[in-house]
Amino acid sequence: MEQALQSQPPSPRPGRLAVIGLGPGAPELMAPAVRDELDRAQDIVGYTTYVRMAGPFRPDQRTLDSDNRCEMDRARLALRLAAEGRHVVVVSSGDPGIFAMATAVMEALEQADEPAWRAVDLAILPGISAAQAAAARAGAPLGHDFCIISLSDNLKPWSQIERRLEHAALGDFVMALYNPSSKARPWQLGQALDLLRRYRAPATPVVLGRDVGRPAEQLTATTLGEVWPEQVDMRTVVIVGSSLTRQFRRDGGGAWVYTPRWYPEAEGA
């Protein structure tokens, strides 16, 4: 027993930490590299819903799931385990680099300034984000310059969100709005839509994509004049067209929505 303890190296060889994106949810849209990391992982860290979505896991794999609010705690736990030599995967839905766990891991890594954490073999594996999945189902609303904006004011002031919406509107960008609404943030989306209505015509196409790529998928093509906040919850991504975004009839019902590749000269607009 003492022998065994003595033979243990004083600081173990660092392990691997892969921050992965599951994509929209359908296994056929998840990158094979992500599937491979999940298969090789010893520890799987993430928000319960996403860990469940990434599974099932083998009995020799350990899942460390937790509430969605403690992103920094999860990031630190994952770095600590990897520094101890474990093969760790941090699970995000969509793309881990877009309003997800890659940023929290970066923040934790920089703040801790721990040599053992810095030595971890750290990889970020991208995934298809919610706006891309919804856009693909709707046609091609993101076919020209666009912004992705989170409406969550948990970590940024609402004034900054309004400033971004205003400049996105003035620049005539298509916008994909993430985290549009939740029980704790009931008024933000209505205020954002009111702001956008000052710059864009009522006929501007709007796409609502809820759980796109999952069994309960819902896709709605509507307009800025007609959309109302109660159609939207936290699992919905809202795409608001530019002044050029168009809709046309789709065989079988509904509409195709796309933003042309061209932009008229100022004189011809």
Added chain:
Amino acid sequence: MEQALQSQPPSPRPGRLAVIGLGPGAPELMAPAVRDELDRAQDIVGYTTYVRMAGPFRPDQRTLDSDNRCEMDRARLALRLAAEGRHVVVVSSGDPGIFAMATAVMEALEQADEPAWRAVDLAILPGISAAQAAAARAGAPLGHDFCIISLSDNLKPWSQIERRLEHAALGDFVMALYNPSSKARPWQLGQALDLLRRYRAPATPVVLGRDVGRPAEQLTATTLGEVWPEQVDMRTVVIVGSSLTRQFRRDGGGAWVYTPRWYPEAEGA
């Protein structure tokens, strides 16, 4: 023989058209659904480089590759073949919905207003776009609100591109610049960087991702003050940080780049 000809229906049953995204180039980042469409396709339509990247194909599969400039011709060809009953795949790199073929197919479909084209089983399958692949290698520069802007003025006036860059800068968005430079468009990137330097500090992190996810991958973390246009060609995506984007030392050389999840209150900024 005559029997066989007579038994052919006057208008064939419409086929399928899948507009797919190969992702950055590495097979392990391509969605299994895309691999499946490529395996099932009878006709593969696309720019030569991307068709080659999507292959190899079986002898019974037909590749119809062409020069990159005739996007609308390719879109119409694909719709016509699918309307004739073929199983057609249109190949884009990255995400077909982001400055790629999905928009051209939508434009062709709306303009032609052909009932047989409208009856085609049309699906758009998303992929991981160049900015996502470069961001994942760099850390998490797209971890907060961001824009994707094409610097190509082939189909839009340069004045509109400048307007978008200005509003993206005023809104303090991270920016990913697509099509930053080519032999036919040598001065645009320099002018864009000069414009951004009026709004952002010289220390603002800039990431250059060239051929990320392909064998010749090059990733450069630099700053707005130090980047020069000659470092960039048409196969490079340029990510310019917001006022909050940070870099820190990476073990093994280079830097990690990320944009924090939070934004300071106006008073504390």
